[in-house]
Amino acid sequence: MTLAEQYVAFMTIVRKEIKRYLRIWTQTLLPSAITMSLYFVIFGTLIGSRIGEMGGFTYMQFVVPGLIMMAIVTNSYSNVVSSFFGSKFNNSVEELLVSPTPNYVILLGYVVGGISRGILVAVVVTVVSLFFTHLHIHSYFVVVVIVLMTSTLFALAGFINAVYANNFDDISIIPTFVLTPLIYLGGVFYSMDLLPDFWAGVSRLNPLVYVVNAFRYGVLGVSDVSLPLAFGMIGMFTVLAFAFSMHLLNSGTRLRQ
Amino acid sequence: MARFIQARVFRETMIPALRIENLSKVYGNGFAALKGINLEVQQGDFFALLGPNGAGKSTTIGIICSLVAKTAGKVSVFDVDIDRDFAAAKKYIGIVPQEFNFNQFEQARDIVINQAGYYGLPRELAAQRAEKYLKALGIWDKRDVPSRMMSGGMKRRLMIARALVHEPKLLILDEPTAGVDIEMRRSMWDFLKKINAEGTTIILTTHYLEEAEALCRHIAIINKGEIVENSSIKSLLRRLKRETFVLDTVEEAPECVEIEGFVVRRTDSNTLEVEVEKGQYINQVFDELDRHGIHISSMRNRANRLEEMFVNLVEGAG
DSSP states (O other): OOHHHHHHHHHHHHHHHHHHHHHTHHHHTHHHHHHHHHHIIIIIIIIHHHHOEETTEEHHHHHHHHHHHHHHHHHHHHHHHHHHHHHHHTSTHHHHHTSSOOHHHHHHHHHHHHHHHHHHHHHHHHHHHTTTOOOOOSOHHHHHHHHHHHHHHHHHHHHHHHHHOOSTTHHHHHIIIIIHHHHHTTTSSSOGGGSOHHHHHHHTTOHHHHHHHHHHHHHHSOOSSOHHHHHHHHHHHHHHHHHHHHHHHHHTTTTOO | OHHHHHHHHHHHHHSOSEEEEEEEEEOTTSOEEEEEEEEEEOTTOEEEEEOOTTSSHHHHHHHHTTSSOOSEEEEEETTEETTTOHHHHHHHEEEEOSSOOSOTTSBHHHHHHHHHHHTTOOHHHHHHHHHHHHHHTTOGGGTTSBGGGSOHHHHHHHHHHHHHTTOOSEEEEESTTTTOOHHHHHHHHHHHHHHHHTTOEEEEEOSOHHHHHHHOSEEEEEETTEEEEEEEHHHHHHTOOEEEEEEEESSOOOSOOOOTTSEEEEEETTEEEEEEETTOOHHHHHHHHHHTTOOEEEEEESSOHHHHHHHHHHHHHO
16 A cells, blocks of 8 residues: 555544544543543542642642543543454454555554544543633643653553453453552552652552653643653553554454454 | 557456465364365456355455465465565455444445545545445445444445445455345346446355356355365356256146156146256156146246255265
């Protein structure tokens, strides 16, 4: 395929993905807006007012970046895992496999679909958060780069999950039992400074700590971890996830007989 | 120059649409689905690949269109080796699988346009082609209907439209008329004959041997992973040793009818079955029946001729 043809194939997948999640917006976009509004009301307004400051900011301001990042992580992941597994389940993935579309274009198409949903939900959550607090962005560069890197990483993770999944239970196990606990323990609601040294050290093994803190740095200018380390960790995991996803596609694992 | 162009055109038309050499497939559980088959389908042919369930037909098709990884052997599509340039080979192929394999929530037109996109066709051209083929297959009025709302026959035609949207030179159909009513089957036959006449090479697997006989010029029969027959349908039928005819009688047929040299059975009060061996003439049967005062109102083959041949070959190989 020529590059122009590959671009057409790529845009076809992206357009299809966006159309899919917009068609079922009550399942894909609305839940995050409602859930995050509840977080803002409960943790930010009701409980947050009794907690006082954290990291030099009101508790509401402190949790907002983490909650936005939580929406990005879960939505970019779940978009790809549900869409790609769905196409495996109804065999429509064969439409792509029999076509000359290169594997990397297939992967990028799905990943960009996941990124777009992650960003769209992030915008919705950010707009909702403005009803509860005001935000000023410390570094637009860091915000944009970390949003793109994180949504890419978790869209890739969703793709890997979808390839290995055999049924619909398999696509909810990882988000429920791995992703959600890691997000909650990733410093969304608290600063690492509050933890005893041992648990603070253990927390640093959690990749979500770097994601949440790097984004918090972009928004508020404060972070519990070093920014270069955060970029390095997210970048490394993204490269590994991309390489592994390509290996799965090239070898036809769970896709070709 | 003219001679050079003529030679080139001649060479290109001599290239087979599909060439399979020593193709083998052994699945992970050790089952050998294909045991080194060889097959060649010429450009412009209407070719039937027949065989009982589990014979290896779908595995062969799966390998050609990359859904199944081969264990050994070589496959070339219009002289493009799939091991060297699968993307180029895939552009020549349109595939209509046995099972519905599209997103049932998507609209028919979107399914066809998206497939065109996967082949790199710009959106505008894709939309034109989708309209062309959805109209040709009589489902244009269902273009905005979610595909799950379509009948089985419409879904089959949707898969044909999808397979044709990039205008492949080789169309492979795996059981295209399974579960389709007679009227729709006939209209699909007419459509397939038309695109074959326009130059598209067609390979068809089917369980309806009447369909293969009506449409195809060449045939391969695969059984237990091996090709047991590969020839033109005409030459295959010439080898048919015996045919059984069903005769409907005007008057009630007697309990016992004996005609020298023929096996005659009475299946009900007004029906006789006669076996006619190769070299015998059915006129003899009519003469004898006439002599007995039995008049025939109609006559048909008991089974499709190809079906009799198929059973002989497959059972013979087994």
